[in-house]
Amino acid sequence: MSNSVPPRRATLSDVAAQAGVSRATVSLVLRDSPLVAEPTRARVRAAAERVGYLYNRGAATMRGTRTKTVGLVVTEIDNPFFAEMAAGVEAALDQAGYIAFLAATRDAPDRQDRALRRLREHRVDGIILCPALGTQVAEIATLAAHGVPCVQAMRRVPGSGGDFTAPANRAGMQALALHLIAAGRRRFAFAGAGVMHSGVRERLAGLRDALRRHRLPPPTLLRTPGTRAGGAATARLLAALPERPDALVCSNDVMAFGAIAALEQAGWRVGSEVAVTGVGDVPEAATYRPALTTLRTGPRQIGEAAVRLLLRRIADPGAPAERLVMPAELVVRASCGGGRRSA
C-alpha cells in the first residue's frame, strides 16, 4: 500500500484527450462557463471523473487569477481569544471557498516581517493582521503599496489607515465602569501590559472617561504583562498602595484569573472587598470561582467581520477604508459583587 507508485497527476490535457475535445473546452466546463453545449459538458465531466482529475490551483494562479488564499497573522494561537477569532475566520473563509495560511508572530516585529514576506511570496489574495507590538506604519504601507489587501483586527497600528475591525473597547469599558461606580466602587486600579496595544489603550480611555464623568480620581496604573502571571503580580502591587483600591479592572480575562487567585491567596475577599473584572468572556470566565464579570467582545464575530471586510476589499480594492466596531456586551457575575446572574 505504501510503496505503490505515486501516479502522475492527471491534467487538463489528459481530460481533453479522454473526452476528445481541446484543453480550452475542458477549462470552460470546469469553470461552469455557459459557452459549452450540454452534451460536451457531460462528456468532459465524465472524462474528468474517469482519469481522476484534480484542479491545479497553482497553475491557474500563474495566469494572474486569484489564489483563493488568505493570510491570518496573529500574535499567538494558543490564547483562547485568538483561537476563537481564528475559528471565526476559518469558518467564514471556508464558506467563501478560501483557505487561510496561519502565522504567529509572538508579538515580535521581525517574526511578523518574515511571516508577511512569506505570505506575499505565496501570493495570498489578502491578509488579516493583528499587528505585533511595535509594528511601524511603514509595514502596513508596504502591503498597500504592493497591492495586498490587509484588514487589521483587534488592534491597529496608529496612523496606518485601511480597514479595521475590533470590539467597542472604549464604549464597553465605559459601561463596565459605570456599573462598578453605580455599585459604589470609588478607587480604581487598571492592570494592563507594560507596552499597551491600541485595544488596551482604548479600554483604559473608556475607564478614564467614566471616572472623569463622575469626578472620581483616575485609575492607578499597574503595568504587568497581559498574562496569568502578570495578573497575579498585581496582588503585591495593590497591597503596596497607600489607599487600597476597591476595584481592579484588568485588560483581559486571563489577567483577571491570575489576579483573583493571587488576591484571595493574600486574604482579599474578591467580589466584596474588591471587585475584579476582565475583558473577553472566554469560556473559563463563567465557571471560574468567583465567576468573572467581564466584557463579552465576541472574538469569533470579529473574525467573521474581518473576513467580510477583506473579501469586500479584494473584490473592490478602490473602496474607501472601513472601520467595523463590534458591540461589547457587559456580563455581570460574582467577581464584582453580584448583580444579576448571567451565562
Add this chain to the structure above:
Amino acid sequence: MSNSVPPRRATLSDVAAQAGVSRATVSLVLRDSPLVAEPTRARVRAAAERVGYLYNRGAATMRGTRTKTVGLVVTEIDNPFFAEMAAGVEAALDQAGYIAFLAATRDAPDRQDRALRRLREHRVDGIILCPALGTQVAEIATLAAHGVPCVQAMRRVPGSGGDFTAPANRAGMQALALHLIAAGRRRFAFAGAGVMHSGVRERLAGLRDALRRHRLPPPTLLRTPGTRAGGAATARLLAALPERPDALVCSNDVMAFGAIAALEQAGWRVGSEVAVTGVGDVPEAATYRPALTTLRTGPRQIGEAAVRLLLRRIADPGAPAERLVMPAELVVRASCGGGRRSA
C-alpha cells in the same frame, strides 16, 4: 495612498535585465547555487534589491518542486488543546521554512473531505490530520494513493497505518488510576464522549488495565459529550447510580471542569468524597478550584513531533511508517484529594 497604482510585480526577467545577465543566472543566484561567480552574484543581488523583486513560489511550484506548504486539519481550533498543538505545529514549520494551511472539520467527515480536497488542489507537500469521528480508512488511503504524505495526530483511524503521533494515553491513564487506587479509591466511573475516538478508547483501556490488575470492578461508563456541558451532565448520572462512585475519571480537562462545578453544586465534596480527574493539563487546570489532577499530554510537543514526522516523510516517502508516542505525565492536584502540590 490607497489609490496608487498597484505596480506590476518584478519578475526574474526584470532582475536579469537590470543585472545584464540571463534569467537562468538570476535563478541560480537566488537559490544560492555555487555555480555563479562572486561578482555576478553581487550584481544580481543588487539588481534584485533595486527592482524590489519578490520570489514567486507559485511559478516555481509549477516546475514540480515543492510548495513548502502543509495542511493542518483539526476538529476545532477554539479548544485550548488543539490551539496549543497548532502553536507547536506553526512554530516547527516556520523554522523549516514551511507555512501551514489551517482547516477545521468540526468532527464532520464531509467537511473534512472538502478540506482535504482543497488542500490537494493547493498541492500541499503534506498533511497533519486529526481525523474527524467516523473517518473511513479509505480517506487516508486516498491520500496515500495520491502520494500526499499524511501524519495522524492525537487520534488515529483504526487500521489506517501510516505515521502517527499521540500522547501515551493508555500508560498515562494506568499511572493515574494506580495513584487513585493507592489513595484508596475503589468505585470508578469514566466519562467519555458517546462516540469515542481512538484517544479516548485508549484512555479507557488504561483505566480498565489498572482496575483489572487490582481485581477491582470495571468502571461505570458515562457517555456524555466531551464538553463542559457534557461534564456537568455526569453529576446527575452519578447521583442516580445505586452505589456512589468515589472516583470520576474524565477523558479530558474541560469535561472535568464541568463535572466539578456541577458536583459541588449538587453537594458533593470533590477531592474527599469523590476524586475527579482530567486529561490534558490545560492552563486552567492549575488555577481551577479545586486544582485539577490530570495527565499532562503536552499538545505543543505533539504538534512539534507531528511536524518532525511529516518533514521526514516528505524527504523520504518510502521510509517505514513511524508511531511516536509522547510521554504523558501525571500531575497530582487537589481534585483527587491532595497528595503533593504540583504546578
Add this chain to the structure above:
DNA sequence: TGCGCCTTTTGGATCAATCTAACTAGCATC
C-alpha cells in the same frame, strides 16, 4: 595555433492552467 579542460553563463523547452482571437457550422436574411 590547436586542443583539452574547467568554470561560468545561457537559450529554449517545460510545467498546467487561462485568455484571446479566430475559426467552423448552421441558419436566416437580403
Add this chain to the structure above:
DNA sequence: GATGCTAGTTAGATTGATCCAAAAGGCGCA
C-alpha cells in the same frame, strides 16, 4: 450566392521560475 449572426469550439500565446544541454570564455600545454 454573398452576408451577417449566433453558438460552440479551438490553436496558440501567456504566465514566472527551473532544468538541461550546450555555448562561451579563460587558461595551460604541447
